[in-house]
Amino acid sequence: MAGGEGTRLRPMTANQPKPLLPVINRPIMEHVLRLLRRHGLTETVVTVQFLAALIRNYFGDGEELGMSLSYATEEIPLGTAGSVKNAQEALRDDRFLVISGDALTDIDLTDMVNFHKENGALVTIGLKRVPNPLEFGIIIVDEAGRIQRFLEKPTWGQVFSDTVNTGIYVMEPEVLDHVAEGVPVDWSSDVFPKLLAEGAPLYGYVADCYWEDVGTHESYLKAQADMLSGRVEVEMDGFEVSPGVWVAEGAEVDGDAVLKGPLYIGDYAKVEAGVELREYTVLGSNVVVKEGAFLHRAVVHDNVFVGPSTNLRGCVVGKNTDVMAGARVEEGAVIGDECVIEAEAYVSNGVKVYPFKTIEAGAVVNTSVIWESRGQRTLFGPRGVCGLVNVEITPELAVRLASAYATTLNKGATVVTGRDASRAARTLKRAVISALTSSAINVQDLEACALPVARFETAREDAGGGVYIRTTPGDPQGVDIIFLDADGADLSLGAQRKLERVFGRQEFRRAFPGEIAQLSYPARILETYTRDLLRCVDQDGVREAELKIVLDCAGGTASLVLPPLLGLMGVDVLTMNNRLDEANPTETLAERMRDLQRLGDLVSSSRAAFGARFDPVGERLSLVDENGELISDDRALLVFLDLVAAERRGGRVALPVTTTRVAEQVCRFHGVQVEWISTSQDVLTKAAAAPDVIFAGDGRGGFVFPEFSNTVDGIAGFVRLVGLVARTRLTLSQIDRRIPEAHLLRRSVPTPWAAKGSVMRHVVEAAGNRTVDTTDGVRVVEDDGRWVLVLPDPSEAVTHLWAEGSDDDGAQALLEEWADVVERAGS
Numbered sequence: 001m002a003g004g005e006g007t008r009l010r011p012m013t014a015n016q017p018k019p020l021l022p023v024i025n026r027p028i029m030e031h032v033l034r035l036l037r038r039h040g041l042t043e044t045v046v047t048v049q050f051l052a053a054l055i056r057n058y059f060g061d062g063e064e065l066g067m068s069l070s071y072a073t074e075e076i077p078l079g080t081a082g083s084v085k086n087a088q089e090a091l092r093d094d095r096f097l098v099i100s101g102d103a104l105t106d107i108d109l110t111d112m113v114n115f116h117k118e119n120g121a122l123v124t125i126g127l128k129r130v131p132n133p134l135e136f137g138i139i140i141v142d143e144a145g146r147i148q149r150f151l152e153k154p155t156w157g158q159v160f161s162d163t164v165n166t167g168i169y170v171m172e173p174e175v176l177d178h179v180a181e182g183v184p185v186d187w188s189s190d191v192f193p194k195l196l197a198e199g200a201p202l203y204g205y206v207a208d209c210y211w212e213d214v215g216t217h218e219s220y221l222k223a224q225a226d227m228l229s230g231r232v233e234v235e236m237d238g239f240e241v242s243p244g245v246w247v248a249e250g251a252e253v254d255g256d257a258v259l260k261g262p263l264y265i266g267d268y269a270k271v272e273a274g275v276e277l278r279e280y281t282v283l284g285s286n287v288v289v290k291e292g293a294f295l296h297r298a299v300v301h302d303n304v305f306v307g308p309s310t311n312l313r314g315c316v317v318g319k320n321t322d323v324m325a326g327a328r329v330e331e332g333a334v335i336g337d338e339c340v341i342e343a344e345a346y347v348s349n350g351v352k353v354y355p356f357k358t359i360e361a362g363a364v365v366n367t368s369v370i371w372e373s374r375g376q377r378t379l380f381g382p383r384g385v386c387g388l389v390n391v392e393i394t395p396e397l398a399v400r401l402a403s404a405y406a407t408t409l410n411k412g413a414t415v416v417t418g419r420d421a422s423r424a425a426r427t428l429k430r431a432v433i434s435a436l437t438s439s440a441i442n443v444q445d446l447e448a449c450a451l452p453v454a455r456f457e458t459a460r461e462d463a464g465g466g467v468y469i470r471t472t473p474g475d476p477q478g479v480d481i482i483f484l485d486a487d488g489a490d491l492s493l494g495a496q497r498k499l500e501r502v503f504g505r506q507e508f509r510r511a512f513p514g515e516i517a518q519l520s521y522p523a524r525i526l527e528t529y530t531r532d533l534l535r536c537v538d539q540d541g542v543r544e545a546e547l548k549i550v551l552d553c554a555g556g557t558a559s560l561v562l563p564p565l566l567g568l569m570g571v572d573v574l575t576m577n578n579r580l581d582e583a584n585p586t587e588t589l590a591e592r593m594r595d596l597q598r599l600g601d602l603v604s605s606s607r608a609a610f611g612a613r614f615d616p617v618g619e620r621l622s623l624v625d626e627n628g629e630l631i632s633d634d635r636a637l638l639v640f641l642d643l644v645a646a647e648r649r650g651g652r653v654a655l656p657v658t659t660t661r662v663a664e665q666v667c668r669f670h671g672v673q674v675e676w677i678s679t680s681q682d683v684l685t686k687a688a689a690a691p692d693v694i695f696a697g698d699g700r701g702g703f704v705f706p707e708f709s710n711t712v713d714g715i716a717g718f719v720r721l722v723g724l725v726a727r728t729r730l731t732l733s734q735i736d737r738r739i740p741e742a743h744l745l746r747r748s749v750p751t752p753w754a755a756k757g758s759v760m761r762h763v764v765e766a767a768g769n770r771t772v773d774t775t776d777g778v779r780v781v782e783d784d785g786r787w788v789l790v791l792p793d794p795s796e797a798v799t800h801l802w803a804e805g806s807d808d809d810g811a812q813a814l815l816e817e818w819a820d821v822v823e824r825a826g827s
Contacts, residue, residue, distance in 0.1 A: 001167070002029055003049035003074055003083055006509065008216050009369075011116050011336035012316060016053045019056060020102040021220065024227050024299060025248070025266045026286055027058065028214055029101040031234050033065055041097060042067045046091045047083040049074040049681030053249055065731070076103035079184040080167070081191050088176050098169040100468060104223045106233040107168060112205045116170040119145065121203040122688070123175055126168030128211045128402070130146040139163055141204040147196060150188070151752055163204070167209050190593040204453055217316065224575055226282040227261035238264070248285075253560065263475075274721040284319065288391070298329075306341070315347075318355065321573040322391055322619035327359075340392075344750070344797065360753040361797035370518035380496045382681070384482035386472055390422045393479050395431040404469065404507035405483055405501050406439035411515065413464030416484070418446040418454035420617050421472040422585030424479050429469050432481075433519060436467075443519045443603045445628070448580060450557040450618030452713035453529050455488030455523065463484070470617050471585040484547035489685040489711050492694075530565045535709040537719050543570035545726035548608040550574045551718075554600050556616030561715055571722060574606060588614055596630050601716040604628030609725060610732050614714050620701035621714040623721075625732040636657075637697045638666060638739050639732060640717070643724040644695040645670035651694040654687035657775050658790060658802050659699050678776030685710050744804040751799040751826040756792045759799055762825035763790045780818070786810055788818045797827070 013021070019029035036044060043186065044067055048055050050071050062069030064660035072087035084098060094534045097109065107126060116124035126138055126146065139150040140163070151163065165188060178195060179185050196202055210232035212223045212595035226232050238248035244261025247253060251265045263277050269287040271277065278296035283289065287300050290308040298312035301319040306312065310323050317323060321335055326344040329335065334756065338353035341347065343361045352368040379385050385401060387393040415436055418423035432441050432524060444461065446454055451468055458466035465484050472478030483491045483499065491499070511517065553559040555577045566573050598615060603611040603624050611624035612745025623631040641653060641663055647788050655663055656679045667674050677687050688696040688710040695705035702712035704719050715718055751759055763778045771781040777791030788804040793800060799822050805811035
């Protein structure tokens with residue numbers, strides 16, 4: 001019997017039938033079928049109705065279980081007796097057994113059938129004594145086992161026994177003569193009372209066995225715990241590596257993980273160091289549990305990602321769901337399939353989250369999420385489409401994204417593709433290329449290349465756009481898919497929204513067989529890039545200065561560009577990490593600071609003019625002066641600004657509003673104007689394209705030199721810096737010292753997504769009569785010149801604050817004042 005909807009178990013049964021719910025990683029119905037097989041009952045008819053195709057597809061003809069399965073499908077629900085009547089043709093007039101496909105039991109079916117035969121019964125009903133009979137039909141039998149009385153689902157005032165009907169029956173074929181055809185009929189309320197009144201031989205077999213009707217969330221968790229505790233005789237896959245700790249084939253459990261059984265870890269699951277798995281926890285197949293996570297009495301279905309420092313207690317998490325870092329799910333909560341519980345979210349006791357929902361970062365959810373999708377935001381973040389490899393960013397997602405991007409372009413257009421040195425990026429790029437060419441978009445693949453080279457080639461080749469895939473900076477488990485426009489710049493907000501609309505509708509264009517596009521590999525790209533760069537960027541005086549420079553390529557794709565470039569520049573260069581490092585395609589902050597220290601030591605010991613370190617894709621630049629001292633990104637921007645302004649003596653520079661106002665002093669001294677812009681990379685690119693803009697920077701190691709390109713380019717920044725230093729005849733430390741000191745502080749305040757609008761309104765109100773600038777976020781200027789900028793993060797549940805004053809104390813006081821405003825407004 002496998003036709004019920006299991007409404008009390010929603011949302012677990014919102015998109016799958018109850019018999020397919022896993023108990024210790026096997027569907028309940030599979031446990032039942034294995035019980036039948038153990039007792040020699042191998043010819044089975046399955047009655048199906050709700051989501052019947054899913055059951056048929058999973059079990060097929062039963063060959064894998066060593067059984068013969070056939071299916072009787074109900075067009076409408078026919079009740080417990082009507083569904084068996086519907087299968088009458090397959091029963092072939094033999095004695096048969098009826099058993100539920102969604103109750104867990106180890107009843108001795110052989111003994112029950114023998115009991116039925118010995119008593120010459122028409123029907124034998126399997127009975128079980130339970131402490132709370134209210135949800136079941138109760139039955140009284142005499143000493144011989146003959147049924148005297150029964151009542152379906154009584155109240156406490158009607159309870160006359162603790163012996164209940166398990167829904168397991170042995171029946172003679174003639175009992176079906178008492179069941180009407182094609183209409184809903186129930187055994188307990190329709191057929192059995194009538195047979196009892198007629199004096200038919202109805203018997204009750206009181207079983208001393210385990211039986212649990214898995215009809216509620218509580219009973220679902222109880223069934224898992226009972227199996228782990230050995231209270232029910234069923235087969236369990238895997239190995240008992242220590243008492244009560246079961247680990248299935250292919251699972252990886254770090255030796256520093258804490259396991260307190262009984263618990264079960266499914267096949268090919270991965271449990272990292274620092275994880276604590278407590279009693280009655282069940283992990284499905286391919287589950288990943290990251291460091292610092294804590295799980296107790298949690299049932300986690302297949303393909304779930306459990307992020308670092310998460311806390312799951314007494315809950316159920318549906319398959320293909322992502323529970324991100326720091327999230328907490330409490331007792332009795334149920335998360336449906338394919339949900340996203342974002343970082344620091346809190347799902348409280350008893351909350352039900354239905355499938356395909358997103359709980360926003362930092363949200364506190366106290367009521368069930370059924371229809372709405374909380375906090376579902378845009379695909380694009382500040383670095384393109386970002387997420388964890390094979391968790392949030394999968395090859396399937398890459399194909400859909402590329403198909404949506406192709407649909408926004410004209411058939412026959414060309415797209416340039418490139419990647420960093422990582423294997424993940426290579427895999428995802430192949431998926432992107434397949435989707436583009438199948439959508440009638442020609443692809444020029446640059447393979448592993450620096451991001452500035454990909455931008456350059458996209459703009460040079462009159463391409464319709466580009467796609468570049470890289471490892472997320474600072475996170476080796478993340479990946480960014482960056483979509484470029486025809487000028488090699490990041491897509492504008494309008495183009496991003498257009499792509500998202502196509503992606504959301506899943507209305508992808510496909511090419512006809514004759515329109516499948518071409519994949520090509522352009523030759524001599526590095527030579528072209530190098531030639532154009534040296535032609536556009538002033539190199540006067542470089543050879544005469546005889547500079548010695550130390551370069552760190554960070555094991556990234558900049559190392560592919562440097563050999564042809566440095567040979568033409570005429571500088572003495574010592575290189576570090578000048579190779580492609582597939583194993584470490586990005587750098588953590590600690591690794592970056594370590595390598596910068598090594599770079600500084602090498603610069604000072606070799607008496608070089610300065611040191612420069614590229615990021616792994618060659619887009620950003622970090623500087624070390626001639627003394628081996630690191631120049632922070634904020635100061636590096638001012639150093640570049642001073643050098644360019646001093647040489648050009650006119651024009652405009654474009655800087656984000658988060659930059660220190662010391663930049664205005666530097667520019668004013670050299671007769672250059674500042675244009676303040678938003679922090680968006682798209683806006684920076686547009687501003688750099690204006691005719692009189694001589695320089696732009698983002699304050700994060702990204703520099704734009706419009707004479708060569710309107711996009712951020714670390715390699716061009718290095719070449720420009722060499723020329724500037726050679727001609728100015730000053731060291732970087734001397735340039736840095738002549739620039740006034742800045743007192744700019746920053747803080748990030750956690751802010752729920754739902755409160756971000758309210759926070760900004762409160763900031764404007766709190767500003768009163770003070771000067772307010774809304775170029776990006778809200779910048780409030782005090783009468784004494786101090787200022788604070790409040791800016792909501794576009795992709796995380798935080799609000800960023802910058803405060804600048806004439807000294808650190810003044811900036812700190814201002815920062816604390818406005819952080820308090822943001823915290824109160826967001827609480």
